[in-house]
Amino acid sequence: MLKPRASFFAAASGVRADRRFHGSALYFFSRPASGRPTLPKRYGSSYSRSMQIHILDHPLVEHKLTVLRDKNTPSNIFRELVSELVTLEAYEATRNLDVVDKQIETPIATMTGKHIASPRPMVVPILRAGLGMLDGMTKLLPTAEVGFLGMKRDEKTLDIITYANRLPEDLTGRQVFLLDPMLATGGTTVAATHYLAERGAKDITSINILAAPEGLKRVEETLDPSIDFKVVVCAVDDHLDEHGYIVPGLGDAGDRLYGLID
Numbered sequence: 001m002l003k004p005r006a007s008f009f010a011a012a013s014g015v016r017a018d019r020r021f022h023g024s025a026l027y028f029f030s031r032p033a034s035g036r037p038t039l040p041k042r043y044g045s046s047y048s049r050s051m052q053i054h055i056l057d058h059p060l061v062e063h064k065l066t067v068l069r070d071k072n073t074p075s076n077i078f079r080e081l082v083s084e085l086v087t088l089e090a091y092e093a094t095r096n097l098d099v100v101d102k103q104i105e106t107p108i109a110t111m112t113g114k115h116i117a118s119p120r121p122m123v124v125p126i127l128r129a130g131l132g133m134l135d136g137m138t139k140l141l142p143t144a145e146v147g148f149l150g151m152k153r154d155e156k157t158l159d160i161i162t163y164a165n166r167l168p169e170d171l172t173g174r175q176v177f178l179l180d181p182m183l184a185t186g187g188t189t190v191a192a193t194h195y196l197a198e199r200g201a202k203d204i205t206s207i208n209i210l211a212a213p214e215g216l217k218r219v220e221e222t223l224d225p226s227i228d229f230k231v232v233v234c235a236v237d238d239h240l241d242e243h244g245y246i247v248p249g250l251g252d253a254g255d256r257l258y259g260l261i262d
């Protein structure tokens with residue numbers, strides 16, 4: 001059954017629906033209250049500002065995610081599954097894509113259809129693991145422009161270091177889709193979003209395979225509320241461990257996609 005996200009929150013967490021989600025264009029395919037809540041209970045009312053989070057609650061996504069998480073799944077299958085999941089996420093993430101009228105002629109009549117507006121949307125994978133999501137995204141949005149952002153986490157301090165960027169200087173009016181498989185501490189998402197916002201982007205959607213409640217909370221508390229920021233994710237997991245890994249998670253997404261470098 002298709003339900004607005006406010007109802008999903010009510011069903012999943014047992015808390016009263018938060019009014020800030022009313023009017024949202026994002027919807028969930030909701031499960032009954034007896035099903036496993038995708039969003040932990042403590043999450044339902046902890047946000048200080050409105051941030052739209054869209055969780056793909058769907059049996060096919062759950063199935064693919066389970067194979068993806070399995071430590072015995074080899075890299076080639078892992079890459080294939082990431083690509084498939086991202087294409088499914090892209091469908092929801094682009095629900096509010098800007099379109100303009102376009103007049104065409106069918107073999108039968110003239111009609112006004114819709115066409116993706118200019119400037120074209122921008123897809124930004126965060127290197128290196130975000131690259132594994134690019135193919136699944138551009139499959140659905142082949143006319144998007146692609147930029148790159150190289151960010152990595154210092155494993156000791158957990159600080160985010162930017163080591164590369166290939167992006168237009170001016171992102172004003174662009175809808176930007178940020179690709180990173182794991183929204184863990186939220187540090188990369190916050191840093192990348194600030195980077196994009198400094199260049200004028202005001203409409204940013206983070207597409208992740210998994211997220212941790214701690215990271216989502218940090219993103220919501222840190223980001224400038226004037227940025228229209230959304231998260232589309234296949235599942236929100238339980239917590240982060242002391243090394244900043246998502247639990248139960250899927251391990252190191254970069255290593256699972258591309259193998260260990262060392």
Ligand code: URA
Pocket residue numbers: 182184244245246247249250251252253254
């Ligand atoms: N990055 C990963 O690749 N995995 C995690 O669990 C957290 C961050």
